[in-house]
Amino acid sequence: MLKNYFKIAWRNLRRNKLRTSIHILGLSIGIAICFLIFNVVTHSYSFDQFHPDKERVFRINTLTDWGDGGSFPNSGTPGPLGEVIKDEIAGIEEKGKLYTLYDALVALPNTDKVFGRSDDVTFADPGFFKIFPREWLAGNPETALVQPESVVITEESLHKYFPGSDASDVLGQELMFVDSDSIYAKVTGVIANYTENTDFVFTDFISYSTIRTPDQIEWYGLHDWGSVNSSSQLFVKLAQGVSPESLDEAFIPLIAKNMEAGDDGDYSTSFFTEPLAELHFGQNYSNDNVSKVFLKGLISIGLIILVLAALNFVNLETAQAISRSKEVGIRKTIGGTRLQLITQFLAETFLIVLFSTILALALVEGIRMLFASYLPNDFSIDYFSMYNVLFYVGFPVLISMITGIYPALILSNYDPQRALKGDMVRSGKFSLGVFLRKNLTVIQLSSSIAFIILVLVLNYQLKYVTSQPLGFEKEAVMYAPMPFMSDPDKMLQLQERFNQESMVQSASLSGSLVSSTSLWTSDVKIPMDTTEKEMYIQVMNVDSAFVKVNGIPLLAGTDAIDRADEILVNEQFVKEAGFATLEAAVGSELTYSEEQVRIIGVVADFHSRTLREKIRPLLFTYNPAYFQSINVKLSSDQNLAAAKERLEQIYLTIYPYETASFNFLDTQIDRFYQEDVKIKNVLGFACALAILISCLGLFGLSSFTIAQRTKEISIRKVLGATLQQILFLISREYMILVGISFLIAVFPAYYFLNDWLNGFNTRVEMPYLIFVAAGLGVMTICLLIVGVHSYVASQTNPAKVLKSE
Structure with a gap:
């Protein structure tokens, strides 16, 4: 009996090649995405799960709370x-x-x-x-x-x-x-x-x-x-x-x-436990940590794509159910039970899902190679692992039941007498099938519109922040790390060797780059009339050439910092310290690191970190023992590849046992938004898939529903309806569906984007025109698909269609 079910199912699939192809392509995309994400998630959660008594192992972390200055968790402890x-x-x-x-x-x-x-x-x-x-x-x-x-x-x-x-x-x-x-x-x-x-x-x-x-x-x-x-x-x-x-x-x-609450009571410290299972998602030693937020986002995207594919299947099957009413009527008339009919239709669904799974495994490798740089470094797929074997067995059965049960129930419930007469449409009465098809279409279109809005706004914001002036010159600046605690004389020797090169404008030594993810914070005390004002500040360790190399404008005083008791500050420092003018700040003394220091210059504000953050009051100090980077400003019109090679050769003459590796500053700055670019690209890929699946569903659904209306179209043509009137009549329903979908998509897209944009100190205003453009774009695609089918149907000779009436 079971063999017959699958034999008949195979014949039905071969007979309806367009329907079968749409189903297999749509489901295979959803299954491929889910399979890849399933492996990424299981890989991420597999780290350090083999240790004995792992549930009783914890890392102790430290949380330092500076009040208004923010809270800073640290994986270290005193x-x-x-x-x-x-x-x-x-x-x-x-x-x-x-x-x-x-x-x-x-x-x-x-x-x-x-x-x-x-x-x-x-x-x-x-x-x-x-x-x-x-x-x-x-x-x-x-x-x-x-x-x-x-x-x-x-x-x-x-x-x-x-x-x-x-x-x-x-x-x-x-x-x-x-x-x-x-x-x-x-x-x-x-x-x-x-x-x-x-x-x-x-x-x-x-x-x-x-x-x-x-x-x-x-x-x-x-x-x-x-x-x-x-x-x-x-x-x-x-x-x-x-x-x-x-x-x-x-x-x-x-x-x-x-412990005391800081030397001056300005911060507090606490400790907390971190389970071993969370180590991979926080600060770890492999530097290959994965964001749980990113993982949850991937899971959500995978489920959305799969749900869209499943809805596509249900939508098209319920729409085509009427064409199989006579088959159901004959089966019931000759003694077929409802359970047998449900089993028959589920067998067809299972075959479609099985073929989709096979195609999905072929698609997985292509998607994995496309997003290789986004995946963990050591990530690979073991297709014969226990978890994946369970996926192959369980997932097709689960998807077959979810996607196939409703169409099977609808088909098996037809009344044989009415089915054989072809009387399956009750005019003027509520139809659950039509109602469901419209709602499923709305869900698909809403997802597509929401994805388009997200991708366009993310791209708009990232282009905006990357085009903003940073307050320094990032072009033609190269840097390399220095050996930890290197001899200051050797560092000065290397700096001098670089300055002797004609291709080099200037070289400087510093504790960090002019803009990076590192953050050194401290506090200073500024004498007032009768008291001291305490400020929480950012600190950078630099030499006298740092300002020149990085093209930071000097606004007052000098940038020739070469003593431990001299400092440079930025405009924000002067503003928060309460100095009347920039010139008034120069020469002032304050307490930093328990020592008296003097301000010798003021530089313009610049973004030392990402544009997510506001510019902090900044202090430049001079401590050559802790220089960790050498920065080189190249002359214009240089062959950058040749310059890089020459710099590395010189580096090795001073440090023969080190690995010389020079990088460009602008490349480092681009990495600030690497996670956002990943999110944008992943959403872009999901957007393309969502549109593709929605278009496949719309193509199949419109071709079927318009085929059901060919007699109506022919009668209207006979009565004098124009082509434009026919196209508008058929397209009007879909325009309403797109309008409803747009209204539904706007709210979740706005909520997500508003939260994401608020994470940037420098951000665009919510671009509502992009929302409208996304809705119009989906409507255009929808009308093109429906319009093509409507046009073909309207060109059919009415005499051929109505000859049997």
């Missing part, structure tokens, strides 16, 4: 917290500390082997491997990280540092790590690489006890409860039955005991 947390707070089974190093130079001492800079080196205590156990290839996990100057390496490092050696052979070998100072550490253990998805990407674990002298503890900022550094991270494993909420509450008396 060093002293890790020392006392287990003793002063009950319910902690184990604690583990990390202090991550960035750009640490790795070498084999007494040899010429230098392995370059690495971000995968960290200090770790023995408790870390008790929370996150590893497979040990050599060494004792209980003692490997106890003694100072010990290091545990992974298999990856073993093959990199000691190629051809066995794990047991390298125990006792010495490695050198260069950070602020040189660390000579002996290998005390070798562990296996993780094969599962993880954010713990470290390959070298130096014993935490290596940081033991007062100078080292102070250098790494581990001496003070008020020092919070994202490099200093603390993990805890809670005892059975202990909730993270109770741990958060236990921090309150601990803070009251050990």
Whole structure:
């Protein structure tokens, strides 16, 4: 019996090739999008899910609240917290500390082997491997990280540092790590690489006890409860039955005991727990974190596209149900039951969904390659994984039931006597099928209009912010990172070498770029008549050439900052400090970092961060020991590729063991809106799919409904109706549907866009004309599709249509 159902279903599909093609194409798009998003989501949630007792593992984070200055969460914690947390707070089974190093130079001492800079080196205590156990290839996990100057390496490092050696052979070998100072550490253990998805990407674990002298503890900022550094991270494993909420509450008396509310009571600090499962969606070590908001957006888009495809199927099937009324009447007359008819129609739906799924798997690879740069770096699709096999089996059945059950119920419910007479339309009475078809069409068109509005407004805003003047010159400026805590004399030597090149206008050294995502904040005290005014400010560490290199206008004083007790400020600083004029600010003294400093110049306001934020009061200070970037302004009409190559050659003459990599400043600034561009492009792709699916549905629906009205059109032509009158008559219904769809689409689009635009300090006013243009665009597409079918129907000879009447 089941075989016959599918045989008949196959014949019906072959007989109605247009209907079948529309169904398969529409559903395959929806299924392909859902399958890809399903794999992206499962990949993102798979990170660090293999650790034992993972639900009891948490990272401790710090929240600093500056009141009106804002709240700043930080994945780091003060060093002293890790020392006392287990003793002063009950319910902690184990604690583990990390202090991550960035750009640490790795070498084999007494040899010429230098392995370059690495971000995968960290200090770790023995408790870390008790929370996150590893497979040990050599060494004792209980003692490997106890003694100072010990290091545990992974298999990856073993093959990199000691190629051809066995794990047991390298125990006792010495490695050198260069950070602020040189660390000579002996290998005390070798562990296996993780094969599962993880954010713990470290390959070298130096014993935490290596940081033991007062100078080292102070250098790494581990001496003070008020020092919070994202490099200093603390993990805890809670005892059975202990909730993270109770741990958060236990921090309150601990803070009251050990911390003050800032030196002047101007900020407060609190700690909170972050589940291990959330690590991948926050500040992590792989720098491949995924925004949960973005993931939820992808899921929503996938569901919308699938729902549109499903509605397309239901809409077209219910519209064509009348053409199959005689088939239903004959089946019922010869003894067919309603259950058999439902099964027959569901079998047809299942075949369509099955073919759609097969086509969808072919489309997935194309979509994955199209959006490869938007997907996680290590993302791949295992088509034979358990989850995907369940998807292949369960998803077609689920979609078949959802999309096929209503059309099957409608078809199987026909009265055989009326069906055989062809009397299926009751004029003047309410028709559920017609009502449903119109509403489903409205939903499809509303989604298309909303997507178009979102994409156009996002594109309009991004073009606006990227065209705004930033207050500095970003063209022909290149930069490269400097080795951490490099010798100031070597940095000056490199700067001088660049200045000697004819292609270079000027070079400068700084702690950060003129505009970046980094933010260094502090406070200053400005003497008033009888009191002091305290301001919360942004700080940048620069040299005397920084203003010139970046083309920042100097408004008063001088930009020749070359002493620690001299500072430059911006216009916003002068305004908030209360100086009468820019010139009045020059020469004034104030307190910064507990030292007296003097303002020597005022520069124009510029955007040091994205245009989402307002310009902060800014202070330039001079501290050459902490310069981290070299910035080079190239002369005009330079071959930029050749200039880049030449700069990197010079860089390597001063720092032969470093990796020289110069980048353009304008490229860095474009990355500010990378997430917004991704959202716009993803929405644009979804918009195109929504329009395509809606057009497919409209094409199929209009071709069928107009075919049902060919006799009416012929009679009107015989009675003298013109072509324009016929086209207007048929198109009027669709124009009303588009109008209703537009009204429905406007509200969610406005809500989303208003919230998104409010995130920009520099933004456009809500462009209502774009809303109207989107509605008119969809109406034009709709009228073109309906108009073509109406025109073809109106050109048919009435005599041929009415000859049987």
